[in-house]
Amino acid sequence: xxxxxxxxxxxxxxxxxxxxxxxxxxxxxxxxxxxxxxxxxxxxxxxxxxxxxxxxxxxxxxxxxxxxxxxxxxxxxxxxxxxxxxxxxxxxxxxxxxxxxxxxxxxxxxxxxxxxxxxxxxxxxxxxxxxxxxxxxxxxxxxxxxxxxxxxxxxxxxxxxxxxxxxxxxxxxxxxxxxxxxxxxxxxxxxxxxxxxxxxxxxxxxxxxxxxxxxxxxxxxxxxxxxxxxxxxxxxxxxxxxxxxxxxxxxxxxxxxxxxxxxxxxxxxxxxxxxxxxxxxxxxxxxxxxxxxxxxxxxxxxxxxxxxxxxxxxxxxxxxxxxxxxxxxxxxx
Amino acid sequence: xxxxxxxxxxxxxxxxxxxxxxxxxxxxxxxxxxxxxxxxxxxxxxxxxxxxxxxxxxxxxxxxxxxxxxxxxxxxxxxxxxxxxxxxxxxxxxxxxxxxxxxxxxxxxxxxxxxxxxxxxxxxxxxxxxxxxxxxxxxxxxxxxxxxxxxxxxxxxxxxxxxxxxxxxxxxxxxxxxxxxxxxxxxxxxxxxxxxxxxxxxxxxxxxxxxxxxxxxxxxxxxxxxxxxxxxxxxxxxxxxxxxxxxxxxxxxxxxxxxxxxxxxxxxxxxxxxxxxxxxxxxxxxxxxxxxxxxxxxxxxxxxx
Numbered sequence: 001x002x003x004x005x006x007x008x009x010x011x012x013x014x015x016x017x018x019x020x021x022x023x024x025x026x027x028x029x030x031x032x033x034x035x036x037x038x039x040x041x042x043x044x045x046x047x048x049x050x051x052x053x054x055x056x057x058x059x060x061x062x063x064x065x066x067x068x069x070x071x072x073x074x075x076x077x078x079x080x081x082x083x084x085x086x087x088x089x090x091x092x093x094x095x096x097x098x099x100x101x102x103x104x105x106x107x108x109x110x111x112x113x114x115x116x117x118x119x120x121x122x123x124x125x126x127x128x129x130x131x132x133x134x135x136x137x138x139x140x141x142x143x144x145x146x147x148x149x150x151x152x153x154x155x156x157x158x159x160x161x162x163x164x165x166x167x168x169x170x171x172x173x174x175x176x177x178x179x180x181x182x183x184x185x186x187x188x189x190x191x192x193x194x195x196x197x198x199x200x201x202x203x204x205x206x207x208x209x210x211x212x213x214x215x216x217x218x219x220x221x222x223x224x225x226x227x228x229x230x231x232x233x234x235x236x237x238x239x240x241x242x243x244x245x246x247x248x249x250x251x252x253x254x255x256x257x258x259x260x261x262x263x264x265x266x267x268x269x270x271x272x273x274x275x276x277x278x279x280x281x282x283x284x285x286x287x288x289x290x291x292x293x294x295x296x297x298x299x300x301x302x303x304x305x306x307x308x309x310x311x312x313x314x315x316x317x318x319x320x321x322x323x324x325x326x327x328x329x330x331x332x333x
Numbered sequence: 334x335x336x337x338x339x340x341x342x343x344x345x346x347x348x349x350x351x352x353x354x355x356x357x358x359x360x361x362x363x364x365x366x367x368x369x370x371x372x373x374x375x376x377x378x379x380x381x382x383x384x385x386x387x388x389x390x391x392x393x394x395x396x397x398x399x400x401x402x403x404x405x406x407x408x409x410x411x412x413x414x415x416x417x418x419x420x421x422x423x424x425x426x427x428x429x430x431x432x433x434x435x436x437x438x439x440x441x442x443x444x445x446x447x448x449x450x451x452x453x454x455x456x457x458x459x460x461x462x463x464x465x466x467x468x469x470x471x472x473x474x475x476x477x478x479x480x481x482x483x484x485x486x487x488x489x490x491x492x493x494x495x496x497x498x499x500x501x502x503x504x505x506x507x508x509x510x511x512x513x514x515x516x517x518x519x520x521x522x523x524x525x526x527x528x529x530x531x532x533x534x535x536x537x538x539x540x541x542x543x544x545x546x547x548x549x550x551x552x553x554x555x556x557x558x559x560x561x562x563x564x565x566x567x568x569x570x571x572x573x574x575x576x577x578x579x580x581x582x583x584x585x586x587x588x589x590x591x592x593x594x595x596x597x598x599x600x601x602x603x604x605x606x607x608x609x610x611x612x613x614x615x616x617x618x619x620x621x622x623x624x625x626x627x628x629x630x631x632x633x634x635x636x637x638x
Contacts, residue, residue, distance in 0.1 A: 015470070015473050015474065015477070016477070018470070018474055019473075019474045019477045019478060022474050022478070023478055026478075026483070026486065027486065030486050030487060030490055031490055033490075034490035034491060142618070145618050145621045145622065145625075146614060146615075146618050148621070149563070149613075149614045149615075149616075149617035149618040149620075149621060150610065150613075150614040151567055151570050151571060151574075151610055151613060151614070152571075153571070153574055153589070153593075153610075154570075154589060154609075154610025154611075154613070154614065155610075155614075157589065157592070157593065157598060157606045157607070157610065158607060158610070160598050161598050161601075161603055161606060161607065164598065164599075165598050165599055165600075165601055166601070172598065172599070173599075259476070259510065261479070262477075262478070262479030262480055262481065262482070263479075263480075263481070265479055265481070265482075266479060266480070266481030266482070266571060267571075269481065269575065270571050270574050270575060273574070273575060273593065274593055274598075281575070284485070284575065285575050285576055288485075288489060288575060288576040288577060289576055293489070293490070296485065296486065296489045297486065299482075299485075300482050300483075300485065300486045303479055303482040304478055304479065304482055307477065307478075307479050307482075308477060311477055
């Protein structure tokens with residue numbers, strides 16, 4: 001049994017290591033592939049600061065090592081990445097990119113983790129209800145589809161406009177008020193939560209639509225399946241029927257979680273911009289607007305690695321809840 | 334058989350509603366620009382000798398406002414159907430040209446993604462063996478790397494970007510799930526008798542794939558294209574919103590980015606921040622409706638009416 005899981009995980013890990021390798025290579029390759037000279041654009045920011053300009057120039061030459069052969073540049077890039085050195089931000093000079101990202105990442109986790117897990121749970125629950133109740137379905141289904149069709153950040157704009165600007169219920173900018181210093185005081189926590197609600201809620205609602213639709217369709221399929229018909233013929237209660245249908249329907253939803261992660265993270269990036277919420281998305285846009293290429297590259301790597309890690313956790317989870325995974329990988333022995 | 338399916342489709346309410354929404358917005362994007370004197374950025378172009386002056390209106394006008402534009406020697410009365418932004422630019426013109434660009438990105442980007450996904454899925458599924466292993470390895474890697482992150486890093490290093498380039502890079506990053514789905518379909522078809530028969534007849538792989546396998550999954554391919562179409566539009570609007578859209582011209586994402594950057598939400602200018610996204614959300618809901626309608630047509634188990 002256990003060796004089945006192990007073989008499944010070894011296979012998955014292999015794909016993930018290869019993906020990480022590709023991501024770092026893309027991160028290295030794209031700037032060298034594209035026409036134009038990003039370094040001269042970045043250097044132009046320091047035209048009025050000769051001291052910084054000199055330092056940055058030597059830094060670029062050293063880290064990019066543009067005078068060295070390509071394969072040396074490539075190996076140096078790997079060395080830097082593995083040491084957690086993502087370069088220096090030109091926009092927030094002289095702050096290292098790794099530090100900026102380290103400060104931003106907790107905010108992403110704070111809105112993404114609850115939004116994903118809660119939307120998954122509530123969405124599956126609502127989808128199952130819609131799947132078995134035709135009347136409710138005809139009303140709920142268009143709502144689910146509209147939610148999932150909305151661009152994340154646009155839905156955030158709508159909520160910010162109605163709940164923030166019009167009704168003045170919640171703050172719509174930043175992670176906490178200007179006058180307050182981050183601490184573990186009750187005042188700060190309440191303030192933080194108030195700022196957290198809208199970014200969380202807009203992600204939660206858009207994600208919810210997708211999960212509900214997936215679950216609804218699966219339930220409709222499962223309810224028609226032979227095993228449910230058989231149970232029905234045996235006189236099982238509707239509750240028992242639904243329990244079995246739900247159990248089978250939930251598995252593809254776990255796979256869906258892995259497939260949708262990238263889109264959901266992208267949704268969070270844009271949502272943060274709407275609320276000036278200081279996560280990776282907000283930082284990334286600052287980087288783009290100010291042509292801070294190290295910052296953009298650093299954000300790319302961190303986003304990819306986070307999604308990889310999350311995918312790995314979901315794979316682990318899947319192996320635990322779906323017995324077929326264990327069996328299919330033990331078969332060969 | 335074909336007409337039978339069409340008859341069922343035309344009876345399906347979701348399908349009809351979806352088609353109505355899509356046709357409405359497609360016509361809007363096609364005809365809409367004809368009824369506005371403003372250019373795609375919302376300026377009023379005035380010809381003066383050989384120069385082209387770009388005139389603005391009063392900033393922050395709500396929808397259906399009338400305004401006067403002062404050109405040398407004359408006064409022009411204009412109506413702003415969707416109001417103006419904080420720079421006095423007409424929003425109706427921006428939205429309608431932006432929608433046009435969104436649909437172009439959807440068609441080209443979605444088309445490329447579907448085509449690449451089809452090709453890779455067919456090859457991997459039909460050939461099997463090493464071809465399959467390698468193609469699926471690439472697909473799985475691409476599937477885990479978030480498309481948006483990939484788009485960002487590519488677009489960020491392009492100094493000039495147009496709508497077509499944007500469509501192409503979106504199309505070239507969005508194909509992996511399609512490749513996987515088409516591969517699965519091909520696997521289930523390739524051991525059927527008619528395929529074996531075609532092989533015995535000495536047809537080439539390409540001819541078998543196009544002549545024998547493809548016709549069996551056209552409806553499926555069409556539904557994949559609809560999803561890719563919507564996906565490309567959503568990817569583009571997100572990319573434009575974070576500042577990596579077309580460097581010249583307008584898009585719905587750029588309008589929304591401007592709205593957020595210039596504080597339209599706080600200032601209560603809803604006509605700037607809400608309509609561009611609402612149009613996209615409705616349009617994509619329409620696409621989904623066509624898709625579920627078709628699914629119900631081809632898969633009677635899903636029918637609920």
